[in-house]
Amino acid sequence: MTSDQDRFKQDLSALDAEFIRVLEDLIDALIANGTLRLTxxxxxxxxxxxxRKRARERLQGALNLISDDDVIL
Known part of the structure; x- marks a missing residue:
């Protein structure tokens, strides 16, 4: 496979990941305003x-270097 094809696949994968996040946010918004029900x-x-929500929560917790109780001066 050529490097152009590899680069294209990487770009497409990155775009897919970003688009998936958009879809998640859209689903959350539709549920929040009552247009869509989880059922x-x-x-x-x-x-x-x-x-995906559990994985994002775990990642967010791992990246939380300063807890909410810490005071920043």
Missing amino acids: DLPPQALEKLAR
Whole structure:
């Protein structure tokens, strides 16, 4: 495979990851305003959303270097 093809695949993967985040935010917004209910989604979609949310929460917790109780001067 050429380096151009490798670069294209990397770019596409990065765009896919960004787009997935947009879709997650859209689903959250639709649920928040009552347009969509979690029960409207198939069980497989619910499980995938839940796994991604848990993974993001774990990552966010790992990156939280300063707790909310710490005072910054």
